[in-house]
Amino acid sequence: MKRVSLKDIAKLVGASPSTVSFILNGKASQMRISDELKNKVLATAKKMGYQPNQVAVSLRTGQTKILGLLVEDISNNFFASLAKTIEEEAEEFGYKVVYSSTENNSKKGVELLRMLTQRQVDGYLITPTVGMEEDIEMLARHKKPLVLMDRYFPGIEAPYVQVDNKGAVEKGMEHLVEKGYKKIAFITIESPMIQMRQREEAYLDAIAKSSAQKKKLILKVNYSGGRETAIEQITDFLKKQQPDAVFFATNYLGILGLESIRAISLSIPKDLAVVCFDDNDIFRLHLPGITVLQQPVEAIARTAIHILMQQLGNSKVPVKKNQVQLAANLIVRQST
Amino acid sequence: MKRVSLKDIAKLVGASPSTVSFILNGKASQMRISDELKNKVLATAKKMGYQPNQVAVSLRTGQTKILGLLVEDISNNFFASLAKTIEEEAEEFGYKVVYSSTENNSKKGVELLRMLTQRQVDGYLITPTVGMEEDIEMLARHKKPLVLMDRYFPGIEAPYVQVDNKGAVEKGMEHLVEKGYKKIAFITIESPMIQMRQREEAYLDAIAKSSAQKKKLILKVNYSGGRETAIEQITDFLKKQQPDAVFFATNYLGILGLESIRAISLSIPKDLAVVCFDDNDIFRLHLPGITVLQQPVEAIARTAIHILMQQLGNSKVPVKKNQVQLAANLIVRQST
DNA sequence: TCCTATGGCTAAAACGTTTTAGGTCAGTGT
DNA sequence: ACACTGACCTAAAACGTTTTAGCCATAGGA
Numbered sequence: 252m253k254r255v256s257l258k259d260i261a262k263l264v265g266a267s268p269s270t271v272s273f274i275l276n277g278k279a280s281q282m283r284i285s286d287e288l289k290n291k292v293l294a295t296a297k298k299m300g301y302q303p304n305q306v307a308v309s310l311r312t313g314q315t316k317i318l319g320l321l322v323e324d325i326s327n328n329f330f331a332s333l334a335k336t337i338e339e340e341a342e343e344f345g346y347k348v349v350y351s352s353t354e355n356n357s358k359k360g361v362e363l364l365r366m367l368t369q370r371q372v373d374g375y376l377i378t379p380t381v382g383m384e385e386d387i388e389m390l391a392r393h394k395k396p397l398v399l400m401d402r403y404f405p406g407i408e409a410p411y412v413q414v415d416n417k418g419a420v421e422k423g424m425e426h427l428v429e430k431g432y433k434k435i436a437f438i439t440i441e442s443p444m445i446q447m448r449q450r451e452e453a454y455l456d457a458i459a460k461s462s463a464q465k466k467k468l469i470l471k472v473n474y475s476g477g478r479e480t481a482i483e484q485i486t487d488f489l490k491k492q493q494p495d496a497v498f499f500a501t502n503y504l505g506i507l508g509l510e511s512i513r514a515i516s517l518s519i520p521k522d523l524a525v526v527c528f529d530d531n532d533i534f535r536l537h538l539p540g541i542t543v544l545q546q547p548v549e550a551i552a553r554t555a556i557h558i559l560m561q562q563l564g565n566s567k568v569p570v571k572k573n574q575v576q577l578a579a580n581l582i583v584r585q586s587t
Numbered sequence: 588m589k590r591v592s593l594k595d596i597a598k599l600v601g602a603s604p605s606t607v608s609f610i611l612n613g614k615a616s617q618m619r620i621s622d623e624l625k626n627k628v629l630a631t632a633k634k635m636g637y638q639p640n641q642v643a644v645s646l647r648t649g650q651t652k653i654l655g656l657l658v659e660d661i662s663n664n665f666f667a668s669l670a671k672t673i674e675e676e677a678e679e680f681g682y683k684v685v686y687s688s689t690e691n692n693s694k695k696g697v698e699l700l701r702m703l704t705q706r707q708v709d710g711y712l713i714t715p716t717v718g719m720e721e722d723i724e725m726l727a728r729h730k731k732p733l734v735l736m737d738r739y740f741p742g743i744e745a746p747y748v749q750v751d752n753k754g755a756v757e758k759g760m761e762h763l764v765e766k767g768y769k770k771i772a773f774i775t776i777e778s779p780m781i782q783m784r785q786r787e788e789a790y791l792d793a794i795a796k797s798s799a800q801k802k803k804l805i806l807k808v809n810y811s812g813g814r815e816t817a818i819e820q821i822t823d824f825l826k827k828q829q830p831d832a833v834f835f836a837t838n839y840l841g842i843l844g845l846e847s848i849r850a851i852s853l854s855i856p857k858d859l860a861v862v863c864f865d866d867n868d869i870f871r872l873h874l875p876g877i878t879v880l881q882q883p884v885e886a887i888a889r890t891a892i893h894i895l896m897q898q899l900g901n902s903k904v905p906v907k908k909n910q911v912q913l914a915a916n917l918i919v920r921q922s923t
Numbered sequence: 924t925c926c927t928a929t930g931g932c933t934a935a936a937a938c939g940t941t942t943t944a945g946g947t948c949a950g951t952g953t
Numbered sequence: 954a955c956a957c958t959g960a961c962c963t964a965a966a967a968c969g970t971t972t973t974a975g976c977c978a979t980a981g982g983a
Contacts, residue, residue: 256939267963272941283960305705306645307939310968315642317685317706326671328664335662335688347702349653349685352671366683369641370653509872536845538874592969603933608971619930643969646938 255299263299264291271296275303309371318559319367320350321360321377323401328531329502329548330378333400336552337376344556344565346373357382364390374559376400381443396562398555402446403574410562410573412555416446419544419579420453420498423526426542427496428461430587432524436468436494438485438504450500450528468492472504485511495523496587502529509537525586540584547577591635599635600627607632611639645707654895655703656686657696657713659737664867665838665884666714669736672888673712680892680901682709693718700726710895712736717779732898734891738782739910746898746909748891752782755880755915756789756834759862762878763832764797766923768860772804772830774821774840786836786864804828808840821847831859832923838865845873861922876920883913 257275261268271292273282279289295301309315318341322330330352338348349372353360360380367375374396379387384404390397391409403411427435437454439447451469458467470488472481485508489497499505505527517523519539526542527534534541558573560566593611597604607628609618615625645651654677658666666688674684685708689696696716703711710732715723720740726733727745739747763771773790775783787805794803806824808817821844825833835841841863853859855875862878863870870877894909896902 258939268940269942269963269965270961273962276941282962285961288961302701302705304646304707304939306642306651306707307968308941309642310640310646310938310970311940311942313968324671325661325674326664326667328662328667331662331664331667335660338661338687347685347687347706349683351674351683365638369638370683371640371642506868506872513872513874532842533869533872536842536849536869536873538849594969604970605933605935605972606931609932612971618932621931624931640969643938644971646940646968647970647972649938 254304255301256304257301260292260295260299260301263295264288266292275301313371315371315373316346317370317372318346318348318374318376319364319370319372320348321353321363321367321375321379322350323353323355323378323380325350325352327503329529329546332548333552336549337556340553340556344560348376353378353380353383355380361386374398374563376555376559378402379404379444396559398559398562398573400551400555402444405445410558412551412558412575412577413446414546414551414579415576416449417453417456418576419528419546419581420450421457422579422581423498423528423542423544424454424457426581426583427498427524427526427587428457428463430496430524432496432587433463434466434468434492434494435464435496435498436470436488436492437498437500438470438472438488438508439500440474440504441471447500454498468494472507478507481507482511482514486515489517489523490515497523497525499525499527502527502531502534505529505531505541505543506533509533509541519586530582534584537586539586542584542587543582545580545582547580550577590640591637592640593637596628596631596635596637599631600624602628611637649707651707651709652682653706653708654682654684654710654712655700655706655708656684657689657699657703657711657715658686659689659691659714659716661686661688663839665865665882668884669888672885673892676889676892680896684712689714689716689719691716697722710734710899712891712895714738715740715780732895734895734898734909736887736891738780741781746894748887748894748911748913749782750882750887750915751912752785753789753792754912755864755882755917756786757793758915758917759834759864759878759880760790760793762917762919763834763860763862763923764793764799766832766860768832768923769799770802770804770828770830771800771832771834772806772824772828773834773836774806774808774824774844775836776810776840777807783836790834804830808843814843817843818847818850822851825853825859826851833859833861835861835863838863838867838870841865841867841877841879842869845869845877855922866918870920873922875922878920878923879918881916881918883916886913 257271258268261271270284273279274284274289274292275296320334320337322334324330325334334350341348351363357380360383364386376398378401379399388407391407397409399409399411401413439451455467458464472484474481499508519525528544530543530545534543554575557566593607594604597607602624606620609615610620610625610628611632656673658670660666661670670686677684687699693716696719700722712734714737715735724743727743733745735745735747737749775787791803794800808820810817835844855861864880866879866881870879890911893902
């Protein structure tokens with residue numbers, strides 16, 4: 252039982268493939284095809300269960316209607332939510348999404364990018380990683396439809412959408428200072444990527460501005476050794492520095508942090524206040540609830556797609572800006 | 588700056604496209620192409636940055652090297668983890684993955700399935716939903732490479748991989764009974780899908796076998812009204828029935844459950860023991876930790892891909908069985 | 924000298940569409 | 954009788970590959 256092709260239909264009704272193509276693409280009247288033939292074709296197409304071969308269409312039209320999505324880790328809540336909304340939005344415009352996790356591995360990221368190019372995706376949605384700078388620049392130079400998310404490369408002129416990292420950390424730090432914490436630590440990872448730089452910078456600014464706290468307390472967790480060693484680093488740091496509040500720079504650090512805090516039996520918020528970047532069921536359900544800076548994930552995804560669609564010429568309303576920062580939302584819970 | 592095609596290279600080196608194709612596909616010696624020409628072609632291909640147009644290759648060969656993955660909700664931890672491993676495994680075999688969330692909406696699921704067919708995916712990985720029975724049967728009848736995951740349709744002869752639901756619930760119930768709980772409730776959703784039927788059945792069996800508990804206590808949450816009303820249903824049920832232990836049939840029910848339990852200020856495990864299907868960071872980090880039946884997510888994904896690859900003729904070692912149930916893992920924490 | 928084998932390559936069809944540039948025929952006006 | 958118009962339809966090229974079936978030299982053997 253082979254698939255029915257457009258030619259098969261043509262043969263069946265005794266018309267040419269061109270005519271059938273016009274009819275099936277709704278150009279019948281434009282091409283002045285008689286209603287009689289039109290209906291006949293439509294009827295047989297339906298009866299035979301005709302489905303156009305999208306691969307052939309793509310080859311001919313040069314459009315695949317596929318977007319490539321590269322995220323750091325699809326199983327991380329933040330990226331999964333991002334992916335979900337992106338897929339939903341893309342569907343609205345008739346696009347499908349191919350996704351891949353880069354695992355923050357530059358080599359893999361670059362390979363995936365190449366693969367997407369081979370697959371002729373119409374546009375790229377990327378959370379870039381360290382080694383991808385050159386390839387991204389290539390894409391930008393070749394004017395490929397492209398949006399970066401969550402981070403970007405300062406040297407490269409490409410559209411991006413991210414949360415306002417500085418504003419977010421600022422908001423969080425202000426909240427902690429207001430609550431009277433005087434020894435606020437910042438736990439982050441060693442990363443040259445802009446979003447982490449922005450978060451750290453905002454912490455340093457907040458300390459510089461503060462009258463109550465003079466000393467910065469930063470831990471850069473080395474995650475390469477796995478969960479266990481990461482938790483060790485955090486517990487060591489907490490034991491040694493004894494902060495009265497700690498700000499985790501990402502959701503997975505927050506989770507590791509909570510495990511670490513539990514491991515050394517500190518009580519939140521009595522011994523230690525906690526604020527974390529990114530919301531997550533875990534932080535909401537934790538006892539006590541963890542104060543977070545919630546990223547506007549859906550808005551980020553939506554904005555990204557709209558910027559991309561504009562580049563693809565699919566948008567009704569032109570987007571004004573294509574380098575966007577969206578405000579985070581401080582959700583105060585019992586941890587502070 | 589246009590993409591370089593195989594023809595371009597052919598013209599440049601003064602050979603025919605066929606020859607270039609043979610060389611680039613490593614069939615040079617087989618086709619007795621001289622080393623001289625071979626090296627020249629390889630060099631120019633590299634210099635020009637040639638990347639084969641995968642769309643054209645697909646049209647010609649009939650293989651897209653793309654798998655279609657349909658899950659219920661990609662932002663749910665279980666499905667996201669599944670997706671991640673599937674993608675990793677698929678990559679090993681040179682396949683990419685297109686994913687979509689069905690949202691448990693049969694109409695959407697069916698549409699997505701059609702779309703995947705149009706896109707000529709080489710194989711399907713599906714967590715089917717209620718309305719998809721006919722379409723799945725179609726695929727199976729047309730001998731399309733296909734694996735169902737997490738659930739299946741008893742009437743349809745198609746490969747599937749799922750956790751051993753009955754065994755898992757049985758294990759969980761035994762654990763609760765051993766611990767001396769005598770009024771164990773089971774909170775599930777109203778769903779005709781097999782995996783939920785199996786879980787419920789196992790609960791009923793356990794009660795039937797039990798000497799301590801005669802009465803079944805089942806709540807079927809109606810999730811259509813959103814989070815709030817779902818929590819209301821659970822709190823009402825808990826207040827009215829006053830069970831001493833509760834078994835949540837899915838991870839999102841577990842999360843809703845924890846919120847409900849908190850809302851009515853019950854203490855775990857003093858007032859109420861909790862067991863949940865599916866593990867998750869939340870259950871591990873919750874205070875107290877929640878006892879769970881962890882699904883072997885990676886194994887499920889891996890098995891599914893292997894079964895699919897076998898159908899696609901890519902597997903070294905033939906898979907023996909293509910309807911597989913994998914055992915769950917009881918992780919006892921402080922909630923019981 | 925002719926025949927055959929072999930080495931080195933290529934022509935052309937095919938995959939399933941879309942689209943450009945017509946083609947044919949009947950009727951109308953002059 | 955002839956050109957023109959309009960209605961209806963189609964031929965053929967093109968997208969970028971892969972693959973089958975062979976072509977053309979040259980060398981070696983009879």
